[in-house]
């Protein structure tokens with residue numbers, strides 16, 4: 001939770017949450033506070049020497065039980081740019097592969113006096129379980145099909161950067177909504193920040209009663225494209241599907257893939273977003289993924305500032321300039 005502190009006449013927020021587990025439990029003020037903090041860290045990566053002493057003496061552990069390129073690398077770089085020490089651990093290279101439980105692994109890491117655990121796991125709720133047992137801060141880097149809060153925060157940051165606002169925008173999320181933690185965190189985040197969200201995809205990939213979250217549903221791609229200020233594309237998550245829910249990728253592309261012709265029906269200032277990894281030629285053609293409306297690599301760049309902000313906030317530390325003041 002962020003706590004309001006009165007300093008003179010201007011109220012400022014101080015972050016007092018130990019963990020970041022999801023956007024469902026954050027208020028709009030708390031999300032805005034993270035985005036504002038990320039903005040203050042953005043310029044660090046533009047400096048010739050990309051480092052500040054903010055988290056000097058703190059230790060961050062990246063504990064990834066599932067593959068990752070963007071999230072893992074940007075948490076590692078974020079920790080390094082804040083001068084923290086960082087250790088990377090994966091299930092294959094650790095004693096988890098010899099039968100040690102996750103909680104025993106965490107107890108052993110805590111015995112080594114680490115400060116922040118960044119956790120990605122294939123099962124929903126694992127970061128929450130760890131956070132309830134650990135005294136270190138826990139950041140959810142993606143748990144099953146549940147939440148991926150830093151991805152949604154960097155998506156919100158990118159939308160705000162490109163459109164100068166989030167409230168009132170129409171965002172269409174297209175693809176495998178049922179298995180997507182990115183979709184779930186974005187739905188919470190976008191709605192709290194005042195955007196209107198439509199989800200679109202083949203019926204087996206749209207969760208039953210998702211309208212209860214306040215989103216609209218359409219199975220017609222043209223409708224999702226026509227009304228959108230932002231098109232957020234998702235890949236089909238075969239690894240999380242117990243049965244094959246779409247007949248073939250070729251058929252998916254024919255009905256739901258975004259190509260140049262379909263993009264021509266979008267608003268002239270539409271943003272194309274994708275959390276990655278992109279399956280080119282399936283949900284997105286290369287000339288759209290690499291085209292002028294795409295902000296996919298801006299999302300990756302912004303992920304660094306957002307993760308620096310999150311590491312800083314959960315550590316409860318003050319920035320070096322505040323410490324001196």
Ligand code: CP
Nearest residue numbers: 068069070071275276
């Ligand atoms: N968006 C995302 O989570 O990408 P990675 O799986 O590469 O971390």
